[in-house]
Amino acid sequence: MNLNTQKRWLDLNLRRLLLNPVNIALTILLIVLAYLVLWPFFQLVFETLTWGEGDRRFSRDAVPGEFTWFHWLQATASPISEKMLYSPLINTLITGVIATILALSAGGFLAWCVVRSNMPGKGWLQPVLTLPYIIPSFAIALAWETVFRSPKVGGQPGLYESILGVAPPEWLSYGTVPISITLAIHYFPFAYLLVAGALATIDSQMEESALISGAGKLTILRKITFPVVAPAFVAAFILTFGKTIGQFALPFLLGAPVQFHTVATMVYANLALGLDSLAFVLAVILIVISLISIWLSNRFIKKKSSRFETIGGKGFRSREVNLGQWRWPVFSVVALFAFVVGILPLILLAIQSIMLIDGFYGLENLTWHFWTGKSNPDIAFGEPGVFHNNNIIGATWNTLKLASLSAVIASIIGLIIAYIVVRKSDNLLANALDQIAFIPFLFPTIAFGAMYLTLFAEPVGPIPALYGTFTLLVLISVVSRLPYSVKTGVTAVTQIGKELEEAAEVAGASWGMRFRRIVMPLASSGLTSGMMVSFVGVMRELSLIILLITPSTRVLMTAGFGYAEEGLTQLSNALVLIVAVLTIIGELILWWIGKGRMTRLREKL
Amino acid sequence: MADIIIRNLTKKYGSETALNNVSLEIKSGEFMVLLGPSGCGKTTLLRCLAGLETPDQGEIIIGDKVVFSSADNIMSPPGERSLGMVFQSYALWPHMTVRDNIKFGLDVLNTPKNVSNDTLDSVLKSLGMKEFENRYPSELSGGQQQRVALARLLATKPPVFLMDEPLSNLDARLRMDMRVELKKFQSESEATTVYVTHDQTEAMTMSTRVVVMKNGEIQQVASPGNLYRHPSNTFVADFIGMPRINLINLTKKHKDGSVFINKDVQIDVGWVPASNEIVLGAHPEDLVVSKKEIPSSEKYSVTAVLPNGPETIIQLTRGKTAVIARVAHDSSFNVDESVYVNFSVSSLNIYDSKNGVIIEPSNN
Numbered sequence: 001m002n003l004n005t006q007k008r009w010l011d012l013n014l015r016r017l018l019l020n021p022v023n024i025a026l027t028i029l030l031i032v033l034a035y036l037v038l039w040p041f042f043q044l045v046f047e048t049l050t051w052g053e054g055d056r057r058f059s060r061d062a063v064p065g066e067f068t069w070f071h072w073l074q075a076t077a078s079p080i081s082e083k084m085l086y087s088p089l090i091n092t093l094i095t096g097v098i099a100t101i102l103a104l105s106a107g108g109f110l111a112w113c114v115v116r117s118n119m120p121g122k123g124w125l126q127p128v129l130t131l132p133y134i135i136p137s138f139a140i141a142l143a144w145e146t147v148f149r150s151p152k153v154g155g156q157p158g159l160y161e162s163i164l165g166v167a168p169p170e171w172l173s174y175g176t177v178p179i180s181i182t183l184a185i186h187y188f189p190f191a192y193l194l195v196a197g198a199l200a201t202i203d204s205q206m207e208e209s210a211l212i213s214g215a216g217k218l219t220i221l222r223k224i225t226f227p228v229v230a231p232a233f234v235a236a237f238i239l240t241f242g243k244t245i246g247q248f249a250l251p252f253l254l255g256a257p258v259q260f261h262t263v264a265t266m267v268y269a270n271l272a273l274g275l276d277s278l279a280f281v282l283a284v285i286l287i288v289i290s291l292i293s294i295w296l297s298n299r300f301i302k303k304k305s306s307r308f309e310t311i312g313g314k315g316f317r318s319r320e321v322n323l324g325q326w327r328w329p330v331f332s333v334v335a336l337f338a339f340v341v342g343i344l345p346l347i348l349l350a351i352q353s354i355m356l357i358d359g360f361y362g363l364e365n366l367t368w369h370f371w372t373g374k375s376n377p378d379i380a381f382g383e384p385g386v387f388h389n390n391n392i393i394g395a396t397w398n399t400l401k402l403a404s405l406s407a408v409i410a411s412i413i414g415l416i417i418a419y420i421v422v423r424k425s426d427n428l429l430a431n432a433l434d435q436i437a438f439i440p441f442l443f444p445t446i447a448f449g450a451m452y453l454t455l456f457a458e459p460v461g462p463i464p465a466l467y468g469t470f471t472l473l474v475l476i477s478v479v480s481r482l483p484y485s486v487k488t489g490v491t492a493v494t495q496i497g498k499e500l501e502e503a504a505e506v507a508g509a510s511w512g513m514r515f516r517r518i519v520m521p522l523a524s525s526g527l528t529s530g531m532m533v534s535f536v537g538v539m540r541e542l543s544l545i546i547l548l549i550t551p552s553t554r555v556l557m558t559a560g561f562g563y564a565e566e567g568l569t570q571l572s573n574a575l576v577l578i579v580a581v582l583t584i585i586g587e588l589i590l591w592w593i594g595k596g597r598m599t600r601l602r603e604k605l
Numbered sequence: 606m607a608d609i610i611i612r613n614l615t616k617k618y619g620s621e622t623a624l625n626n627v628s629l630e631i632k633s634g635e636f637m638v639l640l641g642p643s644g645c646g647k648t649t650l651l652r653c654l655a656g657l658e659t660p661d662q663g664e665i666i667i668g669d670k671v672v673f674s675s676a677d678n679i680m681s682p683p684g685e686r687s688l689g690m691v692f693q694s695y696a697l698w699p700h701m702t703v704r705d706n707i708k709f710g711l712d713v714l715n716t717p718k719n720v721s722n723d724t725l726d727s728v729l730k731s732l733g734m735k736e737f738e739n740r741y742p743s744e745l746s747g748g749q750q751q752r753v754a755l756a757r758l759l760a761t762k763p764p765v766f767l768m769d770e771p772l773s774n775l776d777a778r779l780r781m782d783m784r785v786e787l788k789k790f791q792s793e794s795e796a797t798t799v800y801v802t803h804d805q806t807e808a809m810t811m812s813t814r815v816v817v818m819k820n821g822e823i824q825q826v827a828s829p830g831n832l833y834r835h836p837s838n839t840f841v842a843d844f845i846g847m848p849r850i851n852l853i854n855l856t857k858k859h860k861d862g863s864v865f866i867n868k869d870v871q872i873d874v875g876w877v878p879a880s881n882e883i884v885l886g887a888h889p890e891d892l893v894v895s896k897k898e899i900p901s902s903e904k905y906s907v908t909a910v911l912p913n914g915p916e917t918i919i920q921l922t923r924g925k926t927a928v929i930a931r932v933a934h935d936s937s938f939n940v941d942e943s944v945y946v947n948f949s950v951s952s953l954n955i956y957d958s959k960n961g962v963i964i965e966p967s968n969n
Binding site for chain 2: 497499500502503504505506507508509510513517518521522
């Protein structure tokens with residue numbers, strides 16, 4: 001082949017590569033995601049290392065745009081560091097660790113009961129046990145406040161005081177204890193799911209052989225079961241911890257009244273005070289902690305998978321442990337627990353939302369005013385009830401719009417990315433796309449919000465300043481859902497054999513026709529459930545968007561947060577209850593879709 | 606209906622060479638089987654023909670159309686090569702009914718509705734699948750799924766069929782039935798067929814010619830009979846045949862003689878091969894085994910007796926040389942018994958032990 005033909009050959013190959021629709025999509029997605037995921041992080045770090053306009057207040061040397069260590073020094077080694085960084089950091093770590101230990105103990109015990117024991121009532125206990133994770137964490141915090149509110153910090157007494165006649169000790173109302181407990185309540189289902197997954201992979205034959213060797217039940221649990229799930233336990237610990245530190249609304253509600261701050265709430269507080277750069281420093285620190293914890297958990301998961309490869313295709317079965325006479329006592333404990341953490345908070349919110357004066361328990365105090373009432377200057381500063389409140393109706397509309405738009409966009413982009421990742425698994429760029437799409441998972445949501453605040457505050461080139469627009473909310477919601485929707489998409493696309501597409505290709509179908517008639521229909525059930533997951537996820541999101549919300553773009557969660565800040569507890573309870581109910585409905589639909597698919601599959605087999 | 610010509614095809618995956626300068630001509634209407642161990646490049650060759658893989662070098666001509674040429678920058682997409690393909694998994698679209706699965710290819714060609722309906726009806730009828738037309742693939746048995754995959758070929762009637770191990774997912778009995786059905790199907794459709802398999806029985810029973818491949822290179826192209834009788838090198842000899850051929854390393858006893866020996870045995874091959882060091886290839890049925898002494902035989906001892914229905918396989922050893930012989934099912938040999946063995950000279954193949962290539966076709 002001479003030089004000329006070689007060149008023509010190259011040209012042809014290059015043209016074919018460039019005109020391939022998959023390659024075009026790959027290139028565009030890489031550029032867009034790099035801008036929406038990587039660049040905001042650099043921008044955030046950059047902001048912490050340069051003087052801002054507002055810094056002229058603090059230092060005469062401030063030259064906006066110039067490099068400086070000022071903000072980092074201010075955060076780590078100045079008179080305010082203790083208040084700004086160290087004490088919130090310690091609070092974050094302490095509440096995070098306590099919450100994780102509690103969540104993991106409860107989750108581990110429940111997982112064992114549900115997966116491995118013959119406890120009765122598993123079928124309906126399981127969904128109730130996952131409720132606290134499904135509803136917004138904010139709801140649990142509100143419910144806690146309803147019970148343990150202390151008049152010392154102002155406002156009406158809570159249920160505790162009304163019943164017992166004495167105010168609860170302050171440590172039970174605000175600070176480390178309530179934050180740790182409510183975080184644990186919110187996250188134990190997460191730990192539960194992780195541990196249950198690990199427990200389900202244990203082959204009972206391992207335990208049975210120990211049984212035959214003469215070991216007792218407790219010995220087996222201690223010497224066989226626990227060591228095998230231990231690595232998963234450690235990984236679950238770190239992952240749960242990583243999630244707790246990014247929580248904003250919950251610690252804010254139960255900590256701020258007594259000046260108890262975590263790093264996440266400090267980010268918000270500093271932004272409210274106009275100390276933007278300091279807030280960004282804290283956001284960077286939050287990201288670093290999150291990165292370290294996820295890196296650690298990955299190490300443990302890797303170790304586990306190489307050392308304890310227990311999932312075999314053959315001879316695998318799981319035997320239930322007989323609880324004997326403990327069956328019903330265990331059931332009662334679990335059921336009571338499920339009621340207290342899963343259902344009671346919602347009942348409390350509901351009751352609270354129909355009380356005229358909160359904290360005063362009696363039939364004559366009940367009113368539908370906060371739901372159906374019109375504006376009355378004597379009640380709640382004249383805020384009308386939910387159904388007449390334009391603010392709330394607007395927020396509801398915004399919520400549904402935001403959740404459905406983000407869910408649809410995230411799922412379709414997720415499917416396209418997944419398609420590229422699966423079908424071009426040997427392509428370096430496709431792998432890079434996969435990695436970038438996963439990165440939002442590593443950012444604590446409030447830090448991610450802070451990034452977008454810095455990135456879209458001012459117009460950059462052709463991109464307008466999106467701050468304050470609804471578009472920005474959709475954008476950040478979509479990007480934050482991508483790690484999940486790509487994962488769902490990968491599962492869906494992997495199940496579509498490559499040969500199915502090749503058969504269509506040999507028949508002469510173009511890429512568009514193949515995607516439309518083969519890939520989309522086959523991925524649709526996975527796509528639908530992925531959409532529903534995103535819908536629910538976006539709907540209950542608060543910390544991600546709290547920094548980006550303006551009055552015209554408010555959603556239910558931020559409106560509820562706003563009312564809670566203003567002390568209008570009935571309205572905030574009502575709103576959070578609405579979100580909780582909507583998310584539960586979403587989950588039910590999801591469960592129904594899943595069940596429908598299962599039955600359809602079973603019919604065919 | 607269409608010849609296939611493959612010239613100097615090379616395909617590399619990184620540093621792995623999947624196809625090394627492969628050339629092959631397949632005549633119109635032929636049933637050509639690509640046979641070889643896994644990783645030999647047979648599937649890659651098929652996928653290059655289909656256009657699902659792009660070769661690095663070479664040329665492919667299907668009918669009178671050049672579908673791939675590295676010299677002329679031609680790479681036709683699969684849909685423009687006028688071929689149909691049956692995949693190992695059948696690749697039936699699970700969300701479409703049997704009828705829609707078959708219809709897809711017609712839709713791509715924008716076939717008018719009435720024509721397409723008539724075609725579908727006749728195809729479904731000819732394969733006996735009419736009553737299943739509204740079922741989904743998951744509601745069919747393996748054999749029925751196989752038929753739907755074939756029906757997809759019949760609907761568009763391409764002149765070339767490509768089949769990638771289409772019977773490997775069926776159980777042994779059904780595979781037998783489908784072999785017969787497939788062979789009939791192919792000869793009726795008259796399409797040039799390229800069929801990939803690693804199962805030599807499939808290759809031998811169905812093909813008009815077999816291509817044996819190894820490490821991306823063609824070892825031999827021959828009719829099934831010739832392939833069995835005259836494997837062109839020791840790899841092919843060793844690969845074809847069940848039980849395996851006996852390959853015995855021997856040295857010429859006297860210069861220009863026809864007698865070859867090793868430490869244990871001595872065999873007169875009946876002619877004088879050019880090489881002094883040879884590998885003798887003798888099929889198990891080429892050994893004459895007798896309890897009584899026969900001319901030019903040697904004494905072996907029976908080390909294993911494996912009855913297998915119509916035949917019995919026995920293992921014989923003399924010193925460290927072990928051979929397998931195939932004897933009638935009613936013969937009664939016992940382990941440790943001494944027997945006399947004579948090689949039927951006319952059926953032996955002789956290979957040069959240096960490169961394993963056949964020296965000269967044995968004269969039978």
